Amino acid sequence: MLMKKLRFFLILLSLTCSYAQAEKLFVEMEFHENCIKLDDGSNKNHQPIKGEDGKDLKFTSLIGAINYMSLQGWELVETRSVISGQGYVSTIIGGQSSTNTKVYYIFSKDVTEEELEQIVNNSYKTK
Numbered sequence: 001m002l003m004k005k006l007r008f009f010l011i012l013l014s015l016t017c018s019y020a021q022a023e024k025l026f027v028e029m030e031f032h033e034n035c036i037k038l039d040d041g042s043n044k045n046h047q048p049i050k051g052e053d054g055k056d057l058k059f060t061s062l063i064g065a066i067n068y069m070s071l072q073g074w075e076l077v078e079t080r081s082v083i084s085g086q087g088y089v090s091t092i093i094g095g096q097s098s099t100n101t102k103v104y105y106i107f108s109k110d111v112t113e114e115e116l117e118q119i120v121n122n123s124y125k126t127k
Helices: 002-019 063-072 112-120
Strands: 023-032 035-039 075-087 099-111
Touching: 023 063, 023 075, 023 112, 035 063, 063 099
Parallel strands: none
Antiparallel strands: 023 035, 023 099, 075 099
């Protein structure tokens, strides 16, 4: 009798967990001038992270910013570099390279389906 109740409870628990399963939200983090700016796809621009006083949080290093994201429940998934500008011009001619490299950090976090749906609904245009 106890085994039947335990089995029923485990089945019920597994069904409940499958309905309450979390979804992954991805954000792109830009670290610039000791500030974090995030893009979840719902805004045109990266949005700065603000402290309780409403001012942009300033970090002493990139690692400090990544540790902050981890403390907030985010997991670093990937980094990617974007290179823009002109290529190398020979120094014999007196030129220099005029390229610019930005590094973006992709993080993920478990959220509810409703939270993810709300963000996704704000991330595309219905024109």
